[in-house]
Amino acid sequence: MTTQTTAPETPGAREADAPSGLLPLPERAARALALGGSALTALSTFLAWTWTAAFPGDLTVYGYPGGLQVLVLAGALLATLLALASYRPKGLRWLVPAGADPALRLATLATFATSWYTVLAISTRLGGLVNLEPGGFLVAVAALAALAGALALPFHRPAPDPADPDDTGWTKTRHGLAHTWATAKAAFTADTPRPVPALPSCAEILIIVGILALGLAVFTYGIGTEYDEQFTGFLITAGLGFAALGKAGLVAHAAQITARHRNTTLCGAFVAAALFPFTQTDDQYATLGVYILVFATVALGLNIVVGLAGLLDLGYVAFLGVGAYAAALVSGSPGSPFGVHVPFWAAVLAGAAASLVFGVLIGAPTLRLRGDYLAIVTLGFGEIFRITANNLDGTSGPDITNGSNGVSAIPDLDVLGFDFGARHHLGGFAIGRFANYFFLMLIITAVVVLVFRRSGDSRIGRAWVAIREDETAALAMGINGFRVKLTAFAVGACLAGLAGTVQAHVTYTVTPEQYLFAGPIPPNSAFLLAAVVLGGMGTISGPLIGAALLFLIPNKLQFLGDYQLFAFGVALILLMRFRPEGLIPNRRRRLEFHQDTPAPTHLTKAGA
Known part of the structure; x- marks a missing residue:
């Protein structure tokens, strides 16, 4: 057997x-x-x-x-x-x-x-x-x-933490829940x-x-x-x-390809954006497109202040308002006390220059502050601008802004005989009023992107990044911190004023209520800052995508009524929990939040 x-x-x-x-x-x-x-x-x-x-x-x-x-x-x-x-x-x-x-x-x-x-x-x-x-x-x-x-x-499976024999009761339960969460998370993140x-x-x-x-x-x-x-x-x-x-x-592979062809990608992105009005049969959604571009351009200007220089500005929307008011007052509006009607290029220069001056005037006495103190001062500036615009009505102060009624009936632009308020036909496609302003705003956005990219790659851009990373170390290396921060503040304000000149003509009316710190509909300072953080600080495409999402989603979620901001806040919390570096982060921020990621052989530039 x-x-x-x-x-x-x-x-x-x-x-x-x-x-x-x-x-x-x-x-x-x-x-x-x-x-x-x-x-x-x-x-x-x-x-x-x-x-x-x-x-x-x-x-x-x-x-x-x-x-x-x-x-x-x-x-x-x-x-x-x-x-x-x-x-x-x-x-x-x-x-x-x-x-x-x-x-x-x-x-x-x-x-x-x-x-x-x-x-x-x-x-x-x-x-x-x-x-x-x-x-x-x-x-x-x-x-x-x-x-x-x-x-x-x-x-x-994640390796479990070694058990502590002295742990009892809630401590063991907490370790068990943590291990269960790590196991579930690994199911979606392991690669x-x-x-x-x-x-x-x-x-x-x-x-x-x-x-x-x-x-x-x-x-x-x-x-x-x-x-x-x-x-x-x-x-x-x-x-x-x-x-x-x-x-x-x-996504990572596509990012590597686009990084090797940055110029081609940027040009192609603007061409793709220019094709958007031709995909629409009327001006209904071109309206959202031009507002998204205004919001995105201002967010990109704020990205210089927050993303590159690391200065927390909570009143940035005021610079947009300064540019819009300056352009509205000299563009031939019947509500303007000056009675001036200058060409559009002069109105653009007036709006950008006014915002630049205000940026210097506000930044000069406040940029010696840091962190939360600077944020509080900029928040106060935003509120001061709105209250001042309300009081310049001829009763509480001189008659300049027409108070809460604002500057209304701003005429449509007429550049070299091209009426932006009229409907035009191009190649068999009908281009309406908002599509006309969409193309104009796309040109403004291209200018802002060029300024951001060139300044980020320059010596001053590297100084901004040094100040953001460690201001004390940057000062010890001989960087003039106050001058560098004031430059960032002035450039960011100038770009916001540039976008404001177009916004004034698109909306027909400029009122103080358009420039709040927070509100249900952007642009406002809170949404602008969220767009920069959500999209990815220090990048070009990040704030553009973040601004597009933050403008589009509230407009489409109006059916939620009073729960709109609640749902939006929950979505932001979840996104910051699972992707704190933003949707399109640069490599520096990705390494900061994911220290287990292998370090690259070279870092991308500030505007990547």
């Missing part, structure tokens, strides 16, 4: 065979579930989700997606590609240079959140689940299955960097063109959302989709 022997079990073999994801599924089954669920979700968008057209977006049609189905389809296609990349990492390495699994989790989460939000919105608005067609039930089940499969994929082969210059330029075209398409879709549920779904899909691309390594 022979005895059957069993091979000894190697240590760790049981752990290797066991599922290591958040859900107890084998890895092969989890990948199949994520891929199949994502593909089925994409197919479900071609079915009807409801039987009635009472829900906006026309989700009753078979054969092509509409409304929120388009967003679900985009998220499902991205999740399907990432699931295929996790199956074939060698063939699709270009798609996931940093690994597929963390990106797949975020992509399936985006699809799940958007699809379930749509299903719940249909049920809530129309009165129950009975209003769903089979496609609505199918997308709910398929999206949930795809997310479950992605969460069951293995990830790198394995992979080398990406270099591409020829022509191929990289084509990639830049594709990135800009995608950015223009996403911005045009977001600004053109027609109803509240569609914009909310857009925020969910775009936010989580961008995070998924970041975890896949595509």
Whole structure:
């Protein structure tokens, strides 16, 4: 009788065979579930989700997606590609240079959140689940299955902290909760960097063109959302989709490509922005476009003060108001006591010069302060400007600003016979009033970007960065701190006044209530500062993107009513928690907030 022997079990073999994801599924089954669920979700968008057209977006049609189905389809296609990349990492390495699994989790989460939000919105608005067609039930089940499969994929578990035998009660519970949070976070953040082969210059330029075209398409879709549920779904899909691309390594790879072709990227970005009015059939959304450019230009000027020089200015919107009032008073408005009508170039110079003078006058006595004290003084200046503009009404003071009524009936610009208030036709496209001002503001933005970039790369720009990093060390190295900070203050004020000259003509009226510290609608000092921090301090593209988001989102979230600022604040808190360096940070700030990131061989310039 022979005895059957069993091979000894190697240590760790049981752990290797066991599922290591958040859900107890084998890895092969989890990948199949994520891929199949994502593909089925994409197919479900071609079915009807409801039987009635009472829900906006026309989700009753078979054969092509509409409304929120388009967003679900985009998220499902991205999740399907990432699931295929996790199956074939060698063939699709270009798609996931940093690994597929963390990106797949975020992509399936985006699809799940958007699809379930749509299903719940249909049920809530129309009165129950009975209003769903089979496609609505199918997308709910398929999206949930795809997310479950992605969460069951293995990830790198964080090493647990050594247990302290003296810990009891709440201390052990706290350590357990912390470890659980670290485990869940690792499921979405773990990645394995992979080398990406270099591409020829022509191929990289084509990639830049594709990135800009995608950015223009996403911005045009977001600004053109027609109803509240569609914009909310857009925020969910775009936010989580961008995070998924970041975890896949595509955002970092794109940043490296654009950094190697900075001039091409900047020129291409302005060309893409100039194409925006041609994508609109009327002036409705071109209005938002020109206001976004005004807000973004002022935020970029504030980025010099806060992002480069490190000076916390809480009254920066006052410089925008100084430029707007100066231009309005000399542009032929009937409400102006001066009765002067100068050409636009003279009004631009007047607005920029007035803001520059005020910047020097305010900065000279206050810039010897630091930190919170400087912030309090600038906050006071912003309020003093608004109160003074209210009092210069001929009763409480001299008649200059017409008090709370402001300077009204500012005429449209007429530059070299081109009337900005009239409708023009260009290449078969009708260009309205706000589109005309959009192109003008785009030129102003290009000037501000040029000033920011050249000054950031100059000797004075390096001095600003030195003051921001350590003012004491900079003074010890021979930098004249007061002069350097005053220069930053003056340049930032001048750029804000430059944008204010265009804002005065776009809005027709300049009133003190437009220049508050905080309010529901930007521009104001609080939103300007948030745009700089949110986008990425010390960069060019960061404040531009941050300002666009901070202006667009409040305008689209007005249906929330009194809860608008609450929801907006929660979103900012979450973003600062998970990405404190901003959406488009430079390498210095990325290293400050992520010390575990390997240091680059060289640092980018201040305006990168």
